[in-house]
Amino acid sequence: MTGRGRYGDAMHQPLDSTAPFAPALAAINSRVDEGLRTDAFFAAINPAWLRDAVLAYPRRGGKRLRPALTLWCCGLAGGDPERAWPAALAVELYHNWTLIHDDIIDGDATRRGLPSCHILLEQAAAAQLPEMSSARRERFGRDQAILAGDILHGWSVAVLARLSGAVGQALVGRLASRVTPLLISGEAQDVEYAYRAVVRPAEIWRMMFRKTGVLLQFAAEAGAMIGAGTTDPLHPAPRRLGRMARQAGIAFQLRDDWLGLFGDEATLGKPAGSDLREGKQTLLFTTALAGLEAPGRQRLLQLSGRPDLSPDELDEARALVRHSRAEAVLRRREERLIQAARAALLTFPDTPWRRLLADWLRFVCERTY
Amino acid sequence: MTGRGRYGDAMHQPLDSTAPFAPALAAINSRVDEGLRTDAFFAAINPAWLRDAVLAYPRRGGKRLRPALTLWCCGLAGGDPERAWPAALAVELYHNWTLIHDDIIDGDATRRGLPSCHILLEQAAAAQLPEMSSARRERFGRDQAILAGDILHGWSVAVLARLSGAVGQALVGRLASRVTPLLISGEAQDVEYAYRAVVRPAEIWRMMFRKTGVLLQFAAEAGAMIGAGTTDPLHPAPRRLGRMARQAGIAFQLRDDWLGLFGDEATLGKPAGSDLREGKQTLLFTTALAGLEAPGRQRLLQLSGRPDLSPDELDEARALVRHSRAEAVLRRREERLIQAARAALLTFPDTPWRRLLADWLRFVCERTY
Numbered sequence: 001m002t003g004r005g006r007y008g009d010a011m012h013q014p015l016d017s018t019a020p021f022a023p024a025l026a027a028i029n030s031r032v033d034e035g036l037r038t039d040a041f042f043a044a045i046n047p048a049w050l051r052d053a054v055l056a057y058p059r060r061g062g063k064r065l066r067p068a069l070t071l072w073c074c075g076l077a078g079g080d081p082e083r084a085w086p087a088a089l090a091v092e093l094y095h096n097w098t099l100i101h102d103d104i105i106d107g108d109a110t111r112r113g114l115p116s117c118h119i120l121l122e123q124a125a126a127a128q129l130p131e132m133s134s135a136r137r138e139r140f141g142r143d144q145a146i147l148a149g150d151i152l153h154g155w156s157v158a159v160l161a162r163l164s165g166a167v168g169q170a171l172v173g174r175l176a177s178r179v180t181p182l183l184i185s186g187e188a189q190d191v192e193y194a195y196r197a198v199v200r201p202a203e204i205w206r207m208m209f210r211k212t213g214v215l216l217q218f219a220a221e222a223g224a225m226i227g228a229g230t231t232d233p234l235h236p237a238p239r240r241l242g243r244m245a246r247q248a249g250i251a252f253q254l255r256d257d258w259l260g261l262f263g264d265e266a267t268l269g270k271p272a273g274s275d276l277r278e279g280k281q282t283l284l285f286t287t288a289l290a291g292l293e294a295p296g297r298q299r300l301l302q303l304s305g306r307p308d309l310s311p312d313e314l315d316e317a318r319a320l321v322r323h324s325r326a327e328a329v330l331r332r333r334e335e336r337l338i339q340a341a342r343a344a345l346l347t348f349p350d351t352p353w354r355r356l357l358a359d360w361l362r363f364v365c366e367r368t369y
Numbered sequence: 370m371t372g373r374g375r376y377g378d379a380m381h382q383p384l385d386s387t388a389p390f391a392p393a394l395a396a397i398n399s400r401v402d403e404g405l406r407t408d409a410f411f412a413a414i415n416p417a418w419l420r421d422a423v424l425a426y427p428r429r430g431g432k433r434l435r436p437a438l439t440l441w442c443c444g445l446a447g448g449d450p451e452r453a454w455p456a457a458l459a460v461e462l463y464h465n466w467t468l469i470h471d472d473i474i475d476g477d478a479t480r481r482g483l484p485s486c487h488i489l490l491e492q493a494a495a496a497q498l499p500e501m502s503s504a505r506r507e508r509f510g511r512d513q514a515i516l517a518g519d520i521l522h523g524w525s526v527a528v529l530a531r532l533s534g535a536v537g538q539a540l541v542g543r544l545a546s547r548v549t550p551l552l553i554s555g556e557a558q559d560v561e562y563a564y565r566a567v568v569r570p571a572e573i574w575r576m577m578f579r580k581t582g583v584l585l586q587f588a589a590e591a592g593a594m595i596g597a598g599t600t601d602p603l604h605p606a607p608r609r610l611g612r613m614a615r616q617a618g619i620a621f622q623l624r625d626d627w628l629g630l631f632g633d634e635a636t637l638g639k640p641a642g643s644d645l646r647e648g649k650q651t652l653l654f655t656t657a658l659a660g661l662e663a664p665g666r667q668r669l670l671q672l673s674g675r676p677d678l679s680p681d682e683l684d685e686a687r688a689l690v691r692h693s694r695a696e697a698v699l700r701r702r703e704e705r706l707i708q709a710a711r712a713a714l715l716t717f718p719d720t721p722w723r724r725l726l727a728d729w730l731r732f733v734c735e736r737t738y
Contacts, residue, residue: 154549
């Protein structure tokens with residue numbers, strides 16, 4: 001499945017539409033890797049350690065759910081998914097550049113189990129300029145990571161611009177003029193909310209739509225616009241599939257919040273209640289606050305942002321969230337989102353692409369890990 | 370000259386090609402301002418203080434030499450400059466987003482005499498979240514300014530993507546796949562060199578080409594490609610005008626370096642020798658080091674990076690640079706660049722556009738302030 005030779009060859013290998021979900025996703029993963037490994041863009045990046053930093057996240061894999069969405073929506077909208085490869089790759093690169101800047105801002109030291117981009121660049125500084133102090137090294141890593149993210153941003157646009165014709169042009173315009181201001185505004189709000197004592201559920205809701213929903217919507221729209229050969233994102237196929245992807249993304253976030261408090265540690269892979277311990281403003285937390293009387297609200301606020309929370313206190317917080325009815329409210333919202341997304345998918349004829357997308361939806365929305 | 374109403378109207382006001390340089394530049398400045406003031410893009414940015422931060426630099430004016438270059442190159446290549454307005458605006462916005470990230474990286478507190486973007490955002494935090502500590506405020510300003518730059522980057526692409534047809538698409542591809550990796554690599558090298566003891570003149574030369582030359586080249590190419598109706602940057606008009614602009618940009622930098630050491634403080638507006646006091650790795654400095662015997666080299670290195678340099682020591686540094694022949698070498702290079710740029714311009718027929726561009730060249734390369 002991994003082609004040899006140039007990027008262009010890899011881009012035109014057939015995608016086997018009869019494949020069930022997991023092997024189809026694995027095949028996409030291989031082809032994304034191959035596309036990245038042989039792309040001409042990164043040759044222009046200098047010095048070598050900056051190039052390595054730009055390539056680090058895209059080459060670390062991940063589930064590649066976004067490119068899969070683009071390709072399969074293209075198929076479902078009646079097009080040959082091969083033609084959607086530049087869009088699929090662009091969406092994946094776009095997602096990755098936002099992660100680089102996110103990790104700088106959040107001060108996260110790891111990403112997918114490996115050093116985050118600014119840490120990699122700190123390490124490069126240590127190797128290149130060993131006499132540098134650790135404070136200067138940290139600064140150097142951060143500064144270079146800002147630039148690595150900027151280059152990756154450019155790369156995603158460069159790949160999308162390879163789509164020829166009016167549809168390609170419409171997609172470049174939509175990515176830059178809709179996705180960027182909304183998604184980055186969402187990130188800016190997420191940063192701001194961490195500094196604020198009180199955040200309303202409606203604010204978190206809007207921020208989630210921006211941070212998670214907008215790019216997934218674009219990934220689906222892009223595929224559907226290419227598949228249907230339309231420059232209009234309001235054409236039925238991109239409109240319905242874009243909405244489906246956005247709903248799935250928000251349902252995913254709601255599930256994520258819920259699992260973070262009520263999920264099983266063993267399947268979760270991280271301590272339950274960590275969002276609460278970090279004092280994170282999740283929709284579950286802010287909805288619970290809004291639904292409690294003053295004493296309960298005060299108690300939940302006391303329990304939040306405390307790294308040393310005991311198991312009994314965690315149980316107390318869970319009871320308060322249940323009592324606030326936030327758990328029930330948000331699980332119902334999540335269910336409605338998933339049902340709406342499924343219903344949107346079922347308006348399309350039953351093809352292998354629809355089956356793959358139904359599996360995609362199940363994978364995104366029904367995970368318990 | 371400033372149109373009312375929507376962006377689209379302002380974009381199609383006639384540019385008076387009989388106007389001499391200064392009024393023509395002022396007219397472009399007004400129209401850039403008008404275009405920015407009425408553009409639909411920034412409406413999607415939230416919260417309001419983030420929107421203000423994104424708009425701050427583009428609305429501060431500046432000489433608008435890049436949009437003028439794009440418009441006049443379009444005219445010279447035989448097209449109606451009105452059609453090049455999206456490219457002209459995109460180049461100006463692109464330049465401004467790189468300034469936001471530059472200012473964060475360099476820790477510059479001002480830009481064009483006003484607070485730089487991250488300082489503006491620190492001030493916004495102080496107004497919005499008064500209980501925040503000053504360290505957290507600084508961090509907040511920096512984080513939000515990274516995002517403001519990202520949004521402005523998207524804006525420049527969004528505006529360029531409004532150019533319809535194959536030429537527009539070619540320009541989006543060229544901006545993203547050539548300008549971005551080269552320009553940002555140049556910035557990364559500039560950062561790296563500040564940490565290194567020895568930098569070779571050839572490295573500075575390459576970095577200057579990237580940081581200054583590449584975007585100016587694109588500004589001219591974009592106008593010429595639109596004017597000539599070609600998607601090929603190697604078509605004679607964009608190739609020759611792009612090269613002219615790149616040469617002018619590098620000559621400008623060389624002049625800047627020279628004025629920084631030998632120029633007149635009164636006309637310069639900043640203390641002579643400030644590059645030397647800051648220990649900046651300019652081409653003049655590294656060429657001087659490379660041209661001196663060991664004792665002179667050692668002495669010049671001693672004199673560099675010392676904020677308390679006396680007038681006598683500054684004169685001593687000047688004498689060393691003169692003795693190294695670096696001054697003569699670089700002034701000769703500068704002359705050759707300007708002559709080549711002028712010769713390229715003279716291969717075009719004598720039109721009002723050529724006269725405007727000749728003035729542009731004079732303005733960029735012969736300034737003594």
